[in-house]
Amino acid sequence: IGLAWLWSGTERPVQGVGQPDPIAVNIVRQYVAAEQRPRYQQLLQEFGRNKELPEGYELQALLALSHYPELRETRIRFIMDDVNIPLSSRPYWATLYRSAAQRTYLVVIDSRRDDDRAELLLRNQPFNAQTGVIGHELAHTVYYLDRSFFDILADAACQLSSCRIGFERDTDQRTVDYGLGWQRYDHSLFLRTSFGADPDAAANPGSAYMGPRELLDLMESNPAYQATLAQH
Numbered sequence: 001i002g003l004a005w006l007w008s009g010t011e012r013p014v015q016g017v018g019q020p021d022p023i024a025v026n027i028v029r030q031y032v033a034a035e036q037r038p039r040y041q042q043l044l045q046e047f048g049r050n051k052e053l054p055e056g057y058e059l060q061a062l063l064a065l066s067h068y069p070e071l072r073e074t075r076i077r078f079i080m081d082d083v084n085i086p087l088s089s090r091p092y093w094a095t096l097y098r099s100a101a102q103r104t105y106l107v108v109i110d111s112r113r114d115d116d117r118a119e120l121l122l123r124n125q126p127f128n129a130q131t132g133v134i135g136h137e138l139a140h141t142v143y144y145l146d147r148s149f150f151d152i153l154a155d156a157a158c159q160l161s162s163c164r165i166g167f168e169r170d171t172d173q174r175t176v177d178y179g180l181g182w183q184r185y186d187h188s189l190f191l192r193t194s195f196g197a198d199p200d201a202a203a204n205p206g207s208a209y210m211g212p213r214e215l216l217d218l219m220e221s222n223p224a225y226q227a228t229l230a231q232h
Contacts (some may be wrong), residue, residue, distance in 0.1 A: 025179035025224050029231045030186070033127045047072060054078035054109055057122065057130060064135035066128045067178045068142050075104040076141060080111045087122070087133055089140035091152065100145045105121055119194040129190045132175070132183025139174040168208035176218045183224060185215045 015168050036059055043062035050073060052059050061078060065071060079091070088108045095103040109122050118124055122133065136221045147155065158164065189212045192199040210218075216232070219225040 012047050025177070026067065027179050027182070027224050027228050029182050031060075031131050031183065033059065036063060049073060050075045050095065050170065052077040052079075054080055054107075057109070057134070060131045061134055062182075063131050064138050064180065067135060067180050068138050070145060071138060072141050074101070074141070074145070076107060076108045076138075077104060078109065080109050087137050089137040091144055091169045091231075096149055096152065100147060103144070105141045105144060107134070107141070117195075119169055119191060125190055126186065128183050129187035132180055132185070132187040135178070135180035136171060136175045136184055136187075139171045142178075143171070143174065160192075165208045172210040172215065173218065176222065179224065181215060181219045181222070182228065185212055185219070188212045188215055212230065 040042070040059055040062070041132070043059070043066060047062050047065040051061070057078075087110065088106075090106055090108075092104040092106050094220075110120070114172050122130055125133070144152070155167075172184060173182065188210065192212060220229060
């Protein structure tokens with residue numbers, strides 16, 4: 001069960017996992033590639049240590065990493081592969097027995113789809129949305145820093161029940177808390193509109209991911225986002 005679950009990129013919420021100070025996080029309404037490229041070397045020096053960045057998405061990954069100071073020294077490998085899951089995050093199984101800080105963590109990005117849902121591929125999404133979904137996966141990674149080996153096995157067992165739904169929704173909440181709410185919002189909005197769904201409708205019952213309206217509600221209730229809400 002544990003090894004199968006390690007490919008899922010899901011997690012179990014726990015009491016006491018720290019959240020960033022809402023007034024200390026950096027909120028950017030929209031990351032624009034042309035505006036951010038001059039920062040690349042600075043971002044790489046500050047947030048690229050112990051990271052194997054995804055080819056073609058290095059800047060997006062570094063921007064997302066800049067929102068997670070806890071991951072500054074963490075070993076993270078971004079892998080592009082044909083895995084039939086848009087993105088996933090997990091500890092690397094060979095390092096599970098190490099302390100959380102000494103593990104290697106994987107973020108796996110799908111490189112190919114054979115169905116008609118090509119919009120799920122990272123390469124077909126807008127820059128800001130790409131940053132948001134990578135940030136969502138890193139919200140999983142930061143969670144794993146508080147999980148022991150046995151905690152992770154317990155998380156794996158939870159995949160067999162409906163509590164899995166709460167895992168991803170808690171991760172969306174964490175993504176917002178760390179300052180990537182607008183990026184995750186744009187990602188959700190892009191997928192909704194791409195597949196012809198009402199962007200203002202609530203997520204389907206049982207959906208593991210928040211819709212644009214739910215993400216906007218979270219930002220409206222978070223003091224850190226107040227200055228950017230007028231830009232919406």
